[in-house]
Amino acid sequence: MAAAAPPPGPTPAATALPDPTPIGHPLFTRIRLATASDVPHIHKLIHQLANFEHLAHHCSATEASLSSTLFTSPPFQSFTVFILELSQTPFPPQLHTHSALFSPITQTITLDLPIDDPEIETFKSNDKDCGFDVVVGGFALFFPNYSTFLGKPGFYVEDLFVRECYRRKGFGKMLLSAVAAQAVKMGYGRVEWTVLDWNVKAIKFYEEMGAKVLQDWRICRLTDEALQAYANPAAI
Amino acid sequence: MAAAAPPPGPTPAATALPDPTPIGHPLFTRIRLATASDVPHIHKLIHQLANFEHLAHHCSATEASLSSTLFTSPPFQSFTVFILELSQTPFPPQLHTHSALFSPITQTITLDLPIDDPEIETFKSNDKDCGFDVVVGGFALFFPNYSTFLGKPGFYVEDLFVRECYRRKGFGKMLLSAVAAQAVKMGYGRVEWTVLDWNVKAIKFYEEMGAKVLQDWRICRLTDEALQAYANPAAI
Numbered sequence: 001m002a003a004a005a006p007p008p009g010p011t012p013a014a015t016a017l018p019d020p021t022p023i024g025h026p027l028f029t030r031i032r033l034a035t036a037s038d039v040p041h042i043h044k045l046i047h048q049l050a051n052f053e054h055l056a057h058h059c060s061a062t063e064a065s066l067s068s069t070l071f072t073s074p075p076f077q078s079f080t081v082f083i084l085e086l087s088q089t090p091f092p093p094q095l096h097t098h099s100a101l102f103s104p105i106t107q108t109i110t111l112d113l114p115i116d117d118p119e120i121e122t123f124k125s126n127d128k129d130c131g132f133d134v135v136v137g138g139f140a141l142f143f144p145n146y147s148t149f150l151g152k153p154g155f156y157v158e159d160l161f162v163r164e165c166y167r168r169k170g171f172g173k174m175l176l177s178a179v180a181a182q183a184v185k186m187g188y189g190r191v192e193w194t195v196l197d198w199n200v201k202a203i204k205f206y207e208e209m210g211a212k213v214l215q216d217w218r219i220c221r222l223t224d225e226a227l228q229a230y231a232n233p234a235a236i
Numbered sequence: 237m238a239a240a241a242p243p244p245g246p247t248p249a250a251t252a253l254p255d256p257t258p259i260g261h262p263l264f265t266r267i268r269l270a271t272a273s274d275v276p277h278i279h280k281l282i283h284q285l286a287n288f289e290h291l292a293h294h295c296s297a298t299e300a301s302l303s304s305t306l307f308t309s310p311p312f313q314s315f316t317v318f319i320l321e322l323s324q325t326p327f328p329p330q331l332h333t334h335s336a337l338f339s340p341i342t343q344t345i346t347l348d349l350p351i352d353d354p355e356i357e358t359f360k361s362n363d364k365d366c367g368f369d370v371v372v373g374g375f376a377l378f379f380p381n382y383s384t385f386l387g388k389p390g391f392y393v394e395d396l397f398v399r400e401c402y403r404r405k406g407f408g409k410m411l412l413s414a415v416a417a418q419a420v421k422m423g424y425g426r427v428e429w430t431v432l433d434w435n436v437k438a439i440k441f442y443e444e445m446g447a448k449v450l451q452d453w454r455i456c457r458l459t460d461e462a463l464q465a466y467a468n469p470a471a472i
Contacts (some may be wrong), residue, residue: 046387058385061385065386143382144315144379145392146306148395149286149291180458180463180466184464192458195456197452197453211458212459217454217455218449219450222426222428223448230413231417
């Protein structure tokens with residue numbers, strides 16, 4: 001029986017034997033270029049964003065209006081959408097990329113607890129290369145802007161959105177970083193977006209990412225009837 | 237001698253005889269699409285704008301950087317420039333237009349006094365259809381942006397500039413109206429731009445044009461070294 005007794009000193013059992021509970025839950029992430037087939041998901045995400053901002057009454061986007069105005073130009077030349085996908089199994093190797101200018105970005109994160117996604121059926125990914133467990137978790141919509149002072153383009157991020165159950169896990173930073181990385185790759189000078197002045201959490205987050213918040217500029221907007229009044233400039 | 241005497245009552249001479257001094261000075265204006273040949277003028281106008289804003293030290297645009305980044309797409313699909321031209325003689329009829337989507341806009345205004353342009357030689361227009369008295373007075377640089385809530389594009393005006401000797405005569409409004417008219421023509425939803433919060437004169441001017449100034453949104457900007465840090469998103 002002595003042979004079965006543990007040797008003197010600290011027992012090695014805790015490391016030598018397999019742990020019955022795995023340490024963390026891996027979640028595989030991918031950021032890829034959206035295509036026209038993603039419009040139904042993008043439409044739902046835009047309306048979730050409008051609800052989140054309590055601005056649903058200002059949101060009139062339809063699948064038809066998005067389909068007729070997005071994906072009409074090559075990526076990065078005009079309105080461009082990055083889709084964030086999540087999977088519990090690794091993404092397959094990239095057999096093809098959507099654009100010579102961009103290869104999908106994959107990362108793996110480890111969570112303490114698995115995420116319970118109540119909308120998993122609604123947001124199953126359309127990408128045919130992937131299995132059925134791939135789900136759309138968020139998006140970024142951006143397009144080129146231009147700085148005359150720099151004499152070069154940049155990117156303006158119109159929307160950055162992560163679905164509620166995936167928040168506070170670094171996915172927003174992942175999407176914004178992907179836009180910034182693309183700007184650097186293309187030799188662009190700036191990435192810009194806007195934030196509400198009372199959203200101190202978001203401002204802190206953006207400043208930690210290296211952004212400056214321009215305090216003294218205001219956005220002017222001409223829209224609705226005030227814009228329609230300019231239909232004939234000679235009559236102004 | 238009686239026959240030469242004026243008849244009783246008010247003399248009609250002031251209206252019946254030609255007035256040796258004309259009432260006002262007509263100035264003929266045209267807004268047209270810029271082309272690559274306008275880059276030297278656009279470059280000078282951008283630097284005048286930077287000086288006006290006391291931001292010359294932030295202005296690194298060169299003719300080469302502008303030439304390589306502007307006019308690479310058809311007008312209105314990406315970065316687009318409207319040039320304001322002024323002439324003391326009427327513009328010739330439009331023998332051709334630069335784009336099926338836009339015809340140059342001509343207007344005539346009457347000034348009390350002629351404008352003395354100290355830079356007339358520097359800003360002579362490049363348009364070969366016009367005579368030598370045509371001068372470039374200002375520009376607007378704009379490009380499409382996108383509202384996900386509207387599900388449609390708009391225009392963002394990055395720069396609106398009129399040379400000093402031509403200010404306070406309605407030319408800024410003329411340029412901005414031309415952009416707004418083009419937005420309406422293309423079925424776009426908004427025209428946006430920015431203003432410094434202390435520039436109360438400009439804010440009043442924009443509000444009189446029908447614009448709303450969004451008080452609670454701030455611009456976030458990632459640039460220089462903070463942007464370069466995102467060269468490799470996997471390292472973030």
